Amino acid sequence: MPGAMDHIPPWPHDLEILPHNVSVVMDLSYNKISEIHHFPQIPVFNMDISHNELRLVKKEAFVAVSIYLHMLDLSDNKLDADSLEKDCFKGGMDIQGKFDLFIIHLSLA
Numbered sequence: 001m002p003g004a005m006d007h008i009p010p011w012p013h014d015l016e017i018l019p020h021n022v023s024v025v026m027d028l029s030y031n032k033i034s035e036i037h038h039f040p041q042i043p044v045f046n047m048d049i050s051h052n053e054l055r056l057v058k059k060e061a062f063v064a065v066s067i068y069l070h071m072l073d074l075s076d077n078k079l080d081a082d083s084l085e086k087d088c089f090k091g092g093m094d095i096q097g098k099f100d101l102f103i104i105h106l107s108l109a
Contacts, residue, residue, distance in 0.1 A: 005031040008039075023068060028052070036061045046071040050107070054079055057088040066091035071105040079108065 008028065023045035033052040041064040054077035062069060 043068040
């Protein structure tokens with residue numbers, strides 16, 4: 001696939017300083033991304049990483065976006081039980097000091 005990303009690129013600094021009332025829809029589908037290490041703290045509400053070549057999701061990969069993330073699509077990748085490191089879906093600390101990741105819709109099919 002020409003022009004397809006094989007990794008998640010560095011984020012523009014502007015995305016890290018968005019106002020609190022802004023939610024981002026991130027569509028990284030149909031690329032060649034093979035690993036997810038972490039995301040910067042940006043207000044991503046809906047994240048689509050489907051149809052890639054994901055083989056590894058690292059520990060706490062979504063911790064920085066967990067306060068905002070409600071929909072996560074990892075379907076149609078090369079994931080299995082060994083691909084998901086322990087605590088890969090661990091959330092960030094909320095205002096009460098609890099670690100929480102609240103995803104309403106998670107697709108791994």
